[in-house]
Amino acid sequence: MINNEDLAYLKEQLGFWDKLSQKEKQLLVSNVYSINYKKGENLHGRDKDCVGHILVKSGELRVYILSEEGRDITLYRLTPGETCVLSASCVMNYISFDVLIDAEQDTEVLLLNIGAFGMLKEGNIHVENYAYKVAADRFSDIMWAMEQILFASFDKRLAVFLYDESARNKSNKINLTHEQIAKYVGSAREVVSRTLKNFESQGILKLSRGNLNIINKEKLRELI
Amino acid sequence: MINNEDLAYLKEQLGFWDKLSQKEKQLLVSNVYSINYKKGENLHGRDKDCVGHILVKSGELRVYILSEEGRDITLYRLTPGETCVLSASCVMNYISFDVLIDAEQDTEVLLLNIGAFGMLKEGNIHVENYAYKVAADRFSDIMWAMEQILFASFDKRLAVFLYDESARNKSNKINLTHEQIAKYVGSAREVVSRTLKNFESQGILKLSRGNLNIINKEKLRELI
Numbered sequence: 001m002i003n004n005e006d007l008a009y010l011k012e013q014l015g016f017w018d019k020l021s022q023k024e025k026q027l028l029v030s031n032v033y034s035i036n037y038k039k040g041e042n043l044h045g046r047d048k049d050c051v052g053h054i055l056v057k058s059g060e061l062r063v064y065i066l067s068e069e070g071r072d073i074t075l076y077r078l079t080p081g082e083t084c085v086l087s088a089s090c091v092m093n094y095i096s097f098d099v100l101i102d103a104e105q106d107t108e109v110l111l112l113n114i115g116a117f118g119m120l121k122e123g124n125i126h127v128e129n130y131a132y133k134v135a136a137d138r139f140s141d142i143m144w145a146m147e148q149i150l151f152a153s154f155d156k157r158l159a160v161f162l163y164d165e166s167a168r169n170k171s172n173k174i175n176l177t178h179e180q181i182a183k184y185v186g187s188a189r190e191v192v193s194r195t196l197k198n199f200e201s202q203g204i205l206k207l208s209r210g211n212l213n214i215i216n217k218e219k220l221r222e223l224i
Numbered sequence: 225m226i227n228n229e230d231l232a233y234l235k236e237q238l239g240f241w242d243k244l245s246q247k248e249k250q251l252l253v254s255n256v257y258s259i260n261y262k263k264g265e266n267l268h269g270r271d272k273d274c275v276g277h278i279l280v281k282s283g284e285l286r287v288y289i290l291s292e293e294g295r296d297i298t299l300y301r302l303t304p305g306e307t308c309v310l311s312a313s314c315v316m317n318y319i320s321f322d323v324l325i326d327a328e329q330d331t332e333v334l335l336l337n338i339g340a341f342g343m344l345k346e347g348n349i350h351v352e353n354y355a356y357k358v359a360a361d362r363f364s365d366i367m368w369a370m371e372q373i374l375f376a377s378f379d380k381r382l383a384v385f386l387y388d389e390s391a392r393n394k395s396n397k398i399n400l401t402h403e404q405i406a407k408y409v410g411s412a413r414e415v416v417s418r419t420l421k422n423f424e425s426q427g428i429l430k431l432s433r434g435n436l437n438i439i440n441k442e443k444l445r446e447l448i
Contacts, residue, residue, distance in 0.1 A: 147321075186374070
């Protein structure tokens with residue numbers, strides 16, 4: 001059970017709330033929990049149970065795929081106000097692949113547990129339709145990520161990432177290691193380090209341990 | 225308009241037929257056409273109008289993405305009895321990316337035109353839900369293709385392709401050029417040629433102009 005403020009937030013985010021019967025509303029409300037995940041914690045993955053429908057309250061989640069050899073590729077990230085249904089894919093018959101979800105920062109979510117979500121989805125076409133629409137929306141992000149990885153030259157890809165990251169954080173300083181950046185852009189650490197050094201030699205940025213500073217944003221933009 | 229046989233086939237394939245009102249059924253029936261596409265013809269793409277909902281009657285369609293530099297990657301193929309809604313993505317608000325669709329062989333489809341499909345989708349949640357479910361199903365194919373491209377070693381990827389292709393055609397002979405295979409597996413022709421030659425030297429297959437013969441299926445299987 002959650003408090004009234006959280007409930008109001010949830011109702012606002014769930015497009016189907018008004019289409020639920022009184023009984024369904026009760027089922028939903030009594031199966032929503034506010035949950036905190038620590039930075040780095042895995043909340044959905046291959047060997048984990050399917051958790052349910054997630055609404056991010058604060059923090060950030062990262063959704064990714066992982067190869068057998070441990071190579072990981074970021075599909076998209078979820079920030080406050082965003083919902084995720086791929087963490088409930090086990091009750092969505094038309095989705096037959098798996099993603100992993102980690103907390104990128106300490107993150108608080110409202111979680112509608114998988115049993116209740118499954119029942120609502122089975123019993124009410126508006127819930128089912130909502131779920132597949134949210135999934136389609138995410139697939140559009142995934143396609144974008146894939147096209148970036150498959151088609152864009154690496155310089156451009158990395159420049160796009162740094163530019164977006166800087167805009168997102170409203171700062172020219174990016175607090176990520178080369179290893180972390182490599183994971184986000186779907187490449188190897190060596191390739192990232194090499195390209196960043198190249199950017200540094202062009203006067204675009206300044207590297208230091210564990211972070212980098214964009215010193216010529218205009219020049220970075222020209223690469224995009 | 226279409227004949228009774230085609231109509232019966234269509235009703236069977238469209239999960240939402242029974243949920244349509246009499247008026248909606250009429251709208252649908254009077255906006256379905258049987259259309260023939262020649263091998264190689266493009267039926268949906270960036271500069272083309274969105275055609276509508278497609279049901280394949282005979283032949284084969286290929287759905288792919290294309291980079292600015294002309295590199296193309298096959299997402300999935302559609303064979304008789306399969307439907308496609310990405311060719312109607314312009315009326316699906318939650319899908320914001322574009323694919324291209326070509327006829328791989330002479331292909332006959334039943335096409336529900338985009339205007340009627342859009343109206344049915346807007347007016348009837350069962351149609352909308354059907355569309356997003358079919359899309360989710362295809363996205364699972366897309367994720368599989370992407371994982372193959374991003375994660376599998378090339379030898380394995382090519383072996384999987386040849387094995388599947390042989391099973392699909394019920395023949396050990398594969399009538400495709402190296403160029404065509406490269407498109408299917410999302411690689412360069414040179415890489416395909418090199419790997420096929422390597423397979424030939426291992427006694428797995430025999431290459432000839434424009435086709436190849438799998439001569440040791442067991443050995444091919446071991447690569448997968």
